[in-house]
Amino acid sequence: MNYESNIVLSENQYKVVGTRPVRHDGVDKVTGRALYGADIHMPQLIYGKILRSPHAHARILSINVDKLIDNPLIEAVVTCSDLPEMEPGQENASLKYLRDNVIASDKVLYKGQPVAAVAAKSSHDAEEALTLIEVEYEILNPVTTAYESIYENTTVIHEDLNTTETYASIRNPRNIASHIQHSIGDVYKGFEECDVTVEKEFHTKTVHQGYIEPHNATAFWNKDGRLTIWRSTQGPFEVRETTARILNIDVSSIKVVPLEIGGGFGGKFDPYGDPVAALLSKKSGKPVKIVMSRSEDLESTGPTPGSYIKIRIGANTDGRILAAEALLAYEAGAYPGSPVDSGALCIFAAYDIPNLEINGYDVVVNKPKTAAYRAPGATNAAFATETVIDEIAEKLNIDSLDLRIKNAAKEGTRRPDGPIHPKIGSLEVLKAMKEHHHFNTPINKPNEGRGIAIGYWMNGGGPxxxxxxxxxxxxxxxxxxxxxxxxxxxxxxxxxxxxxxxxxxxxxxxxxxxxxxxxxxxxxxxxxxxxxxxxxxxxxxxxxxxxxxxxxxxxxxxxxxxxxxxxxxxxxxxxxxxxxxxxxxxxxxxxxxxxxxxxxxxxxxNGEGEGGAFAGCIVDAKVDPETGKVDITRFTIIQDVGKAIHPSYVEGQMQGGSVQGIGWAMNEEYIMDNKGHMMNSNLLDYRMPTSLDIPMIDTVIVEVPNPRHPYGVRGVGEVSIIMPPAAIANAIYQAVGIRLNNLPMNPETVMKGIWSSQE
Amino acid sequence: MPVVFLTPNLKKLESQPTKIIVDGLSIKSVIDNVEKIYPGFKDKLLANNRIKRGISIVVDGEVRRSGLLSRVSETSEIHFLSAISGGA
Missing domain, CATH: 3.30.365.10 (Aldehyde oxidase/xanthine dehydrogenase, molybdopterin binding domain)
Structure with missing residues (x-):
């Protein structure tokens, strides 16, 4: 197919900005010379291995390492007792969570949580030594989904959590870490004026970032008190600060050396093995390297949360959306900190809605503590909003893109969380969608449908x-x-x-x-x-x-x-x-x-003035009604990037985010048994899409410059992951007439939808 | 004078308005002036005389990163929101 230029609205021309030079790190990476965390070697290096909890929820009664004492193969052993004493005080609640996630003290809250660690001259000796550590547990009942955690189960995960500001229908507020609320106008009056309303509930599963390179850390605690950490990280200064808090030392005592990253997507900010390797190094006097296996990475590092969302949107016959409300319950994992705040911001941020109310709940469950993942929280939210918008358009007999254009947020629209949108490229993106060849090509094949969705992400700045x-x-x-x-x-x-x-x-x-x-x-x-x-x-x-x-x-x-x-x-x-x-x-x-x-x-x-990103995607999907298999046959993403400094890398981000969104939509999930154990902690069974699963992702770069950057840059890495699940769900509806409210939309989910529509 | 938006999470009582107009040309003076009207407001935002971790200052739709020293104008809209962290 022939397309015109994939960059629209570009006004300013530069000599370097906007061109496509070869990347500086290209040769090192394609020839295998680039240094990643696992490549680090140095004199006297020894290897650390971590003993992890076999239970999703249990009280630790005792840890016995006596069998490792005087073992000549063992260089050092650490447990939580090797962490510094904590001072009493309120701030220390969050510090205890940080410490326990690195090495548990009184309770384990997910399978795979570190309990003890060993360092030895070889990784095999260290691994074998773990079997000699005796841990006595009192096993407790686990709870693994947000819905179950607040509506069905009375298990209490943290004794010190007790949020009282909740809806009356919530049965167990003890697992709610925080409640966030946004409100504009009068939502009750707004719904009274609506001619059409759609109310739905959505469930999404836990999903991992799926970076190629597992977490790693090599630490050397020198005799002079200086600690050096070599690792793959997105945030060396954040790792320095958090590690300093956990170890109760000054940030200036720590040097973090960031190595090349084999993918992060938000998952490589938190320390996992770093403080443990540091303690093992302090005890042994040698540098200690810890590299996670894939299973350890999936079971013990931060995925993005599963969620429960209840949403209602109403409009009048003119196609004006007048009211919307949403309840979002996001799984924080074992410790507070889900991205429900950004989910609550983004769920209606692409629209101009005069009356709305949003309640977001950060819910603890017996899974690994969640971490950021590309536009954290927004994909779950858009799955709910964008499928309901599609349904409203159908009820009103209005083209769903026209409905979006009519109600799109634009410069001056108040966001759900309060601030006014500055200049954003919403209408420009929607116009580019409407004019795109893909949108205007008829689709008439049996069991094939087309869906669209839009999304907003505020982007970030910083020092x-x-x-x-x-x-x-x-x-x-x-x-x-x-x-x-x-x-x-x-x-x-x-x-x-x-x-x-x-x-x-x-x-x-x-x-x-x-x-x-x-x-x-x-x-x-x-x-x-x-x-x-x-x-x-x-x-x-x-x-x-x-x-x-x-x-x-x-x-x-x-x-x-x-x-x-x-x-x-x-x-x-x-x-x-x-x-x-x-x-x-x-x-x-x-x-x-x-x-x-x-x-x-x-x-x-100080990095102020970041500009929000607006994007949309168009998806064609073919459904096999006999097996429930869904094939994505065509995919186009249109995104306002502000200014593409290097268009090839911008396209790469748009394509990468889209593919991750497709994986989230179609197959990826943590499959949990009733004991709270992840049953698919390997990349064979945790099914991420490959190049065989997806078509070429067509990109359209829209440039509406951010006025607060000299070249107009907005930020391009995240918004592309937000729309695919909703757009694919809308395409499946067009293909076979079923509305799916649960992710992933794998063959099982699709067949259940088809069978239930035939009843 | 600048307008401070009181989100549900910042209000102590349901009866409080959703926004309040106070004097001030910096975030520090604005917070001090809201505190005079609604005692306890400061405790929700500050720890050790700094904006608490996890709270971001948004002035006229833009995140400000100079803490209490952040400047505001006579016509500014001010929000105190959960700081959002991104992932890529």
Whole structure:
């Protein structure tokens, strides 16, 4: 198929921004030279293994490590008693949760929770030694879903949780960690004015980020008290801070060295093996490496929550949505902290609804503590909203895209959580959807249907730091603190190159450790190209000023007479025709040593002004009514990115998020037995999509610039995962006439839907 | 004068309004002035004289990251919301 340019609305043209140079880390990664966590080796390195709970919910009565004492193969053993004493105080409730998730003290709250750890010269010796540790448990009843946890089961997971601000219908508020509420207008009056209302309940399952590289950490606690951690992480500074809290040491005592990341998607912010490896290192005096197996990773690190959502939306016959309400109960896992807050924000944020009420509950269950996963909480929410919107459009006999256009949030619309939307590209995305070849191609095959959905994600910013050093050959070393996911080294370098009139290849970006670069918040929230790009832009301006000053010194003119144009310094307009008053960037760089020494440009930013992202997708799905198998036959994503610094990486993010959304929709789930054990903790049975399961993901980049970034960047990493489950559910409805309210929509779910529609 | 939105989570009593207009050109002065009208407001937002972890300041639709020093204008809308963390 022939398509026109996949970038619409791009207004400003740049020399580097918007081009597609080869990524700086490409050669290392394709030749296997890039260093990941498991690649770390050093003198005296020993290996740590963790003993994990076999129970989903149990009280620890005793831990006996006597059989390991004086064992010559064992270098160190740790239990929770090796963590520092906690001071009494309220803040320590959250600290206890952090500590217990790393190594349990009084109770275990999920199968796979660490209980003790051993270090030995070989990983096999360490693993065998775990069998010699005796732990006595009192087994308790587990509860593994949010719905069960608050409506059906009276099991209490944490004695210290007791949320009282809840709906009367909730049976067990003891498992609710927090309640969030948003309200606009008068929802009761709004529903009274509606001609059509649709009310539905939705259940979604726990899903893992599915990064290729399991969690890892190598720690060395030196005799001088300095602790160094090498690991794969999205947030080296966050790991430093959390590890310092757990170990009760100063952040300045810890250096975190971020290595290449084999995927993170939000799952690589929290420390897991780091504090344990640190304690084993402190006891043994040697560096200790812990690398999780795939099963450990699935059972013990943070997935994204399963959820229960009850939603009602109403509209009048003109197609105006007048009222909406939602109850969201998200599984926090074993300890508080689900993304129900962002679910509650995003559930109606794509729309302009005058009356709404949203209640969100953070619910503890006996599963691993959840972590962020690409637009955390928003996919669950959009699955509910976007399928109900589809149903309302059908009842009103209005095209569902037209209904969305009529009710779309735009600049000036109040978000459900209160703030006003600044400039967003909602209408531009919807227009691009409506005009797209995919949307306008008829679909007439039996059992094949087309669905659409839209989504909003607010994106993030945060502190970031960047330094630029000029090499005497006219190239630049760029140092940043954002671990590279998705090619951010290059997108950051390109922004500096644009300011300096250089090529992207003239900049050599490096991600430094926490001792070597200023504080930089983690690679999350689609923030890096925005915030670290901004820091690089400001650092380049700083560098340019210093270089112009040096040129002025060489020419003995006032700096106000020096200009920098097209990669050349010029000594004022009057001298533009004089070749002796011109210098290329390289020519000036060659003279730095003789004219005052090296030059560094630097900048720090607080990363304010992030712009929200709006996106939509169009999906064609074919359903086999005999088996329930669903094939995605065509998929298009349209996304407002603000400005695509490197369009190939933007397309990659849009495609990657879409594929993860397809996996979430179709197959992925934690299958739990009645003991609270995950039954599919391997990648054969935890079924993520492969290239054989999906068509080429077509992308349309819409550019509505963020006015708070010099090039208009919004952030592109997350919003693409939000729409696929809803769009696929809508496509399945068009194909075979069944509305599915549960994820995943695997063959079993589809067949149950078909059979129940035939009853 | 700036308007402070009192979300359900920030209100102590159902009878409190959903927004309040107070003097102030910084988040610190705005919070101090709301506290005078609704004692206890400060405790919901501050710990050790800093904005609590997990709360984000939103001024005129934009997240501000300068804590109590964040500037506001005469016409600003101010929200105190759960800080959102992202995943990619």
């Amino acid at each position: 970031a730091s960047c330094t630029l050093q000029v090499n005497y050959d006219g190239t630049i070393n760029l140092n940043e603190g954002s671990p590279d996911i998705g090619g951010t080294r290059t997108s950051v370098a390109m922004q500096a190159a644009e300011v300096l009139g250089l090529q992207a290849e003239d900049i050599f970006p490096s991600v430094l450790d926490t001792d070597a670069i200023g504080y930089t918040s983690g690679t999350g929230g689609s923030s890096v190209t925005f915030k670290t790009g901004r820091a690089a832009y400001d650092a380049a301006l700083d560098l340019k000023r210093k270089l112009m000053s040096r040129a002025a010194r060489i020419w003995d003119v006032d700096i106000t007479l020096v200009a920098y144009q097209n990669g050349e310094f010029i000594a004022g307009i009057d001298h533009a025709s004089n070749p002796e008053q011109h210098m290329t960037f390289r020519e000036l760089a060659e003279q730095l040593e003789d004219t005052g020494g090296p030059i560094t440009g630097s900048a720090n930013t």
